[in-house]
Amino acid sequence: MATTTSSDTLPELTTDDLSRYSRHLILPEVGMEGQRRLKDARVLCVGTGGLGSPLALYLAAAGIGTLGLVDFDVVDASNLQRQIIHSTKDIGRKKLDSAEEKLVALNPALKVVKHDTMLSSANALDILKDYDIVADGTDNFPTRYLVNDACVLLGKPNVYGSIFRFEGQASVFATEQGPCYRCLYPEPPPPGLVPSCAEGGVLGILPGLVGVIQATEAIKLILGKGESLVGRLLLVDALNMRFREFKLRKNPECPVCGANPTVTKLIDYQQFCGIVPESKQEKALKNGIPQISVKELKSRIDAGEDVLILDVREPYEYQIANIGGKLIPQNDVPQRLAEIDRDREIVVQCRSGQRSQRIAEFLQQSGYQKVTNLAGGILAWADEIDPKMQKY
Amino acid sequence: MTIYIPTPLRPYAADQASVEVQATTIAEALASLTNSHPQLRNHLFTGEGKLRAFVNLYLNDEDVRYLPAKEATSVTATDTLSIIPSIAGGAGRTDGRAFGAKSLRGSN
Numbered sequence: 001m002a003t004t005t006s007s008d009t010l011p012e013l014t015t016d017d018l019s020r021y022s023r024h025l026i027l028p029e030v031g032m033e034g035q036r037r038l039k040d041a042r043v044l045c046v047g048t049g050g051l052g053s054p055l056a057l058y059l060a061a062a063g064i065g066t067l068g069l070v071d072f073d074v075v076d077a078s079n080l081q082r083q084i085i086h087s088t089k090d091i092g093r094k095k096l097d098s099a100e101e102k103l104v105a106l107n108p109a110l111k112v113v114k115h116d117t118m119l120s121s122a123n124a125l126d127i128l129k130d131y132d133i134v135a136d137g138t139d140n141f142p143t144r145y146l147v148n149d150a151c152v153l154l155g156k157p158n159v160y161g162s163i164f165r166f167e168g169q170a171s172v173f174a175t176e177q178g179p180c181y182r183c184l185y186p187e188p189p190p191p192g193l194v195p196s197c198a199e200g201g202v203l204g205i206l207p208g209l210v211g212v213i214q215a216t217e218a219i220k221l222i223l224g225k226g227e228s229l230v231g232r233l234l235l236v237d238a239l240n241m242r243f244r245e246f247k248l249r250k251n252p253e254c255p256v257c258g259a260n261p262t263v264t265k266l267i268d269y270q271q272f273c274g275i276v277p278e279s280k281q282e283k284a285l286k287n288g289i290p291q292i293s294v295k296e297l298k299s300r301i302d303a304g305e306d307v308l309i310l311d312v313r314e315p316y317e318y319q320i321a322n323i324g325g326k327l328i329p330q331n332d333v334p335q336r337l338a339e340i341d342r343d344r345e346i347v348v349q350c351r352s353g354q355r356s357q358r359i360a361e362f363l364q365q366s367g368y369q370k371v372t373n374l375a376g377g378i379l380a381w382a383d384e385i386d387p388k389m390q391k392y
Numbered sequence: 393m394t395i396y397i398p399t400p401l402r403p404y405a406a407d408q409a410s411v412e413v414q415a416t417t418i419a420e421a422l423a424s425l426t427n428s429h430p431q432l433r434n435h436l437f438t439g440e441g442k443l444r445a446f447v448n449l450y451l452n453d454e455d456v457r458y459l460p461a462k463e464a465t466s467v468t469a470t471d472t473l474s475i476i477p478s479i480a481g482g483a484g485r486t487d488g489r490a491f492g493a494k495s496l497r498g499s500n
Contacts, residue, residue: 050481077440141480167399185478187445200400235476240409246476247452250457276415331403 003180011065012037016109021063029225030130034061040361041222044068044131046147047121048099050207051137051161051214053085058215060103064222068113068131071095078392082204099128103217119143121266124150133218135159137211141188142269148181149204152256155351157230159217161210162217166203167240168210171229171248172217174257178230185250206238289360291375292347308344309374312359313351321378321390323349330355342368351392393467396474404431412452418449418456419463421473436475450474 013021013035024030030038034346041064043050048071059067075083075090076096076175083095090098097116100139103112112221115127119138128134128150136147136158136344151158151174158173160181174180233246255262282289300307309325311318328336330350340346346368348356353376374380382389393414396416397405405411406429413428415421426433436447438495443463445464450454451473467473 010400107458111479139481141478144480161481163481165399167479169479170478187479189444189446233476244453246448246453246474247455249455252403 007036011039012036014109015061017209020107023064026196033123034223034225037222037224038063038219039065041067041133042068042131043218043222044070044128044134044135046070046134046143047081047137047139047275048085048095049073049079049137049139050082050163050202050204051211052099052135053083054208054211055135055215055218056099056103056138056223057070058070058084058099058212059109059218062219063107064110066111066113067125069099070115070117070119070127071099072116072118073105075175080328082202082207083308084208096135119146121269124266126155128154130155131156133157133159133221134217135161136205137161137213138213142273144181145188145272146266147255148192149263151264152180155365157219161207161214163202163206165200166237168206168213168236168238168288170210170213170217170234170236171220173230173234173390175228177229177250179248179250180257181255184233186255187208189197190274203238206236209236209238210320212274226243273360286357286373287361289357289364290372291353292372293375294380297347298381298385306344307345308341310340310346310356310359311350312348312355313378317351317392320392321382323381325349329360333359337366340368345370346370347372348375349375349377352379353377393421393469393471393473396472397484398475398477399479400479401432401435402437405429410494414469416466417469418451418465418473421467422449422463434448434489446478448476452475 010033013032017035017039019026020037024035025032034329043059043064045056045067048056048069052069056067058068073095074205075093077087079086080088085102086095086098094116096116100112100114103110117123119127124146134147134151134156136144138144138147148158155176158181160171160173162169163325174176217229220228231248233245234243250257252258256343311322311325311327312333314329315327317350328339329348342364346363348355348360348363348371352375356377357373357391359369363371378389379391382391394410394413396410397408398478400433402408411425413421413424415424422436428435436444438444451459452471456465
């Protein structure tokens, strides 16, 4: 990084810069040249959510010249617990617009480039090619593999961070000498086996911790100073406040960055991660389980039909909102089958329809004949049936 | 030795963050762990008993895949074994199905 631009071609610092960055300028590791490197640097933040918020704010404050942001989402009330770049007044606004406003307010000299799109195999190389460093703050496996492969193909460092509940991971991938994400995890988990943060939750502060680690690594790469996380995986356990690190090795047989790569262009990452687009037929019957819509369930309840709604969420979720179902948390279902009447029709329900699908499959395997899954869960109920219902 | 259980797998290990086992090799330690917590087996191993590709095992800070004797490596009571699965969270959506999901809500 630091060696790619000769100091003659670096942008000069203005008088404003000299006062703004004075605490950097007196650091021998930054100094005038380092600050000019930061001003020259172009960093892409993929995602302006939990990780992207602190990452983008600190990079803007540090004097990064150009910050690209990729996002297509809008700000939701449930984001504000951790996505500190957005404010309450921004609910419903595009995250890109909300983030740009805060970043430019913090540092008017910053150039923000907004990529209002979902990063895909079709656009990733084109978007990433204009940046020196890519910071991956995404939230799903297909995009993680996409960012990794695109970074390897373009030779860009990938500053990685990931979080779940109280636990985070950080590293720097895809530099010439170091391993890439696929060296660490050759394959993604099959859908459903690893719970998402929507199901598992996340401590709001944790993306702050991990996002700031990512920002630190990006700045060190630009300065060419210190010891980066290349070849190391840092594990953050916020609950016990322990930081542990593990050695990462470049896999000589890695399909992307190994000696004989088999992935030489971007692939279909949804397919790679086992995510199959739902056709109409699959929607009606998913993995052998009939799907019922909230509207259909409501009309059947209104008609007085005998339906047992089995709510497989956790008790605290039930407290937030419920549709009067019988509560048996998913992990308790195997031990409490005796409480579930085999002769009645059972509609399994959760927050979004994911956990309930798995439990419906489990019940079917356990010999229950009449099991359906409530598609979209209680969130769909709040959207389509009862707008006063508390969403979370 | 101590085996560290990552957050996503703790529900299958009686919510414990770490488990103490008596073992002389990594393979023995894993067998002991999955014998006392059978639900973990499916999450750690494929049907053929191979460690899943999205789960990494570290003996102290070394990746077991790169140890010369791999899972036959001998261990002592003071060694630690860490299970490190891939996690994807970070931004602001996903309702489990990653992108492509129709209703994108603030989540992780």
